[in-house]
Amino acid sequence: MTVSKTAEKSSGKPADAAKGRKDAGEPQAEALQLGELSEQLGYVLKRAQLKVFENFLRCVASLQLTPAQFSVLLLVEKNPGRNQTEIASTLGILRPNFVAMLDNLESRDLCTRIRSTNDRRSHILVLTDKGKAVLARAKKLVATKHEARLNDLLGQANREALLAMLAKIANEF
Amino acid sequence: MTVSKTAEKSSGKPADAAKGRKDAGEPQAEALQLGELSEQLGYVLKRAQLKVFENFLRCVASLQLTPAQFSVLLLVEKNPGRNQTEIASTLGILRPNFVAMLDNLESRDLCTRIRSTNDRRSHILVLTDKGKAVLARAKKLVATKHEARLNDLLGQANREALLAMLAKIANEF
DNA sequence: CGATATTTGGTATGGTCCATAACAATTATC
DNA sequence: GATAATTGTTATGGACCATACCAAATATCG
Numbered sequence: 413m414t415v416s417k418t419a420e421k422s423s424g425k426p427a428d429a430a431k432g433r434k435d436a437g438e439p440q441a442e443a444l445q446l447g448e449l450s451e452q453l454g455y456v457l458k459r460a461q462l463k464v465f466e467n468f469l470r471c472v473a474s475l476q477l478t479p480a481q482f483s484v485l486l487l488v489e490k491n492p493g494r495n496q497t498e499i500a501s502t503l504g505i506l507r508p509n510f511v512a513m514l515d516n517l518e519s520r521d522l523c524t525r526i527r528s529t530n531d532r533r534s535h536i537l538v539l540t541d542k543g544k545a546v547l548a549r550a551k552k553l554v555a556t557k558h559e560a561r562l563n564d565l566l567g568q569a570n571r572e573a574l575l576a577m578l579a580k581i582a583n584e585f
Numbered sequence: 586m587t588v589s590k591t592a593e594k595s596s597g598k599p600a601d602a603a604k605g606r607k608d609a610g611e612p613q614a615e616a617l618q619l620g621e622l623s624e625q626l627g628y629v630l631k632r633a634q635l636k637v638f639e640n641f642l643r644c645v646a647s648l649q650l651t652p653a654q655f656s657v658l659l660l661v662e663k664n665p666g667r668n669q670t671e672i673a674s675t676l677g678i679l680r681p682n683f684v685a686m687l688d689n690l691e692s693r694d695l696c697t698r699i700r701s702t703n704d705r706r707s708h709i710l711v712l713t714d715k716g717k718a719v720l721a722r723a724k725k726l727v728a729t730k731h732e733a734r735l736n737d738l739l740g741q742a743n744r745e746a747l748l749a750m751l752a753k754i755a756n757e758f
Numbered sequence: 759c760g761a762t763a764t765t766t767g768g769t770a771t772g773g774t775c776c777a778t779a780a781c782a783a784t785t786a787t788c
Numbered sequence: 789g790a791t792a793a794t795t796g797t798t799a800t801g802g803a804c805c806a807t808a809c810c811a812a813a814t815a816t817c818g
Contacts, residue, residue, distance in 0.1 A: 415676065415677045444660065444663075444664045444667065444671060444672070444675045445663045445664055446660075446663075446675075447659060447660070447662075447663035447664075448659055448663070448724070449656055449659050449660060449663075450752065451732075451748065452655075452656070452659075452727075452732075453637055453731075453732060453735060453747075453748065454634070454637045454638055454641050454652045455652070455656055456748055456751040456752050456755060457630070457633060457634045457637055457751055458634055458638075458652075459677075459751070459752075459755035460630060460751040460752075460754040460755040460758070461627070461630045461631055461634045462677075462755075463754055463755055463758045464626055464627045464630055464754065464758060465627055465631075467758055468627050479627045479628070479631075480804095482625075483622055483625070483628055486620060486621055486622050486625075487617065487619075487620070487622060489620075490617075490618045490619075490620035490621070490622075491617045491618055491620075494617060495766075495767090496766075496767065497765085497766065497767080498617060499617075502617045502619075503588065504588045504632075505805095506805070506806065506807090507766080507767070507768085508767090508768070508769080508770090508805095508806080508807085508808095509804075509805065509806080510767090511767070511768060511769085525767095531765090531766080531813075531814070532766095532812085532813060532814085533765065533766040533767070533812065533813045533814065534765085534766055534767080534813095535766080535767070551621070554625070558626075559624075559625075559626060561758065562626060562754075565753060565754065565757060565758065566750055566753065566754075570746075570750060573743075573746070574626075574747065574750050574751075575624065575626065575629055577739055577743060577747050578629040578630055578632070578633040578747075579623065579629050579632075579633075580738060580739065581633040581636055581637065581735075581738065581739075582629060582632035582633045582635075582636055584738060585633070585636040585637060585640055585734065585738065653775095668795075668796090669795075669796065670794085670795065670796080678776095679776070679777065679778090680795080680796070680797085681776095681777080681778085681779095681796090681797070681798080681799090682775075682776065682777080683796090684796070684797060684798085698796095704784075704785070704794090704795080705783085705784060705785085705795095706783065706784045706785065706794065706795040706796070707784095707794085707795055707796080708795080708796070
């Protein structure tokens, strides 16, 4: 597959190599045939994922949160008192790569590392008040602007079916 | 969201920070709560995408093809005589990044750049005989090992519904 | 107890992918 | 025929991912 983030200079959908295709009378090199590509799970999946992330970023742009950061805040809120290793591995983040991420969140006063008294090796992660507030606002934005759009596009039932299938793939494929 | 490729050193599913969870009698720090994370479209989507790519790579490992390379070969076969810009932009690949990719495929004698006689700036892309043969084998592997697995997992009808929804997201989100 | 192994957070580093700027050669435009 | 646009390309930087390694703290076991 392939699918990068900012499709050429052209419009949104990358599948139009040609310019301002309308129905004008230009010599216009006709559009390419996607062919079997549109049946490839990985291709469509990646395309969809990029679009969703892109939309997510726009929706929470005012809070300056990436999908990854949002997931960290969500998980820390739901599981306060856990250490870096636990949070990171649950999200599939490798511990070394989690350090800079936490440095960022901590520098913005969204979460805090606390030396555990039981095990003085580990850092307990906790959301700051600001972190909780930002997360609350992020949730609202995501719910009303981002996830709601799926319902408009697919309908409630289909949206749930989609999530269920994706979860199944993520867990059993 | 987040989701890296090789979840920690632990097993497959990243959602088990703890070790060999069974039902033994260890002090074992209980598993984390995913919470609202499992309802986040982007999170589940990314997770699924990583799993699918991972499986794709395994299925065509004998041919040494990445999803991106596979998509290029597919598109060139379906649209012979197109130049680099057209193929790249259709796939959402930026032209500068497409150069090294083609260098690779060409060095393996899977496709060829041909100077166009009409426009001597552009390179026409064509699959070599070896390229066609490799692609044919890849298709077979993908169909029988990769895509077939989706049917086993979701069933034919659901698989088609999933692809349709993903395509809709990719195009209209 | 004390030697050894393991775990935790962290640093350093390299790879891959993605994005932008710039350039020469060629072609289009006026 | 001068200027603009296009094509393939190089160079470069950023983001993300993965591995090896380290010191401090803890666990394990003789």
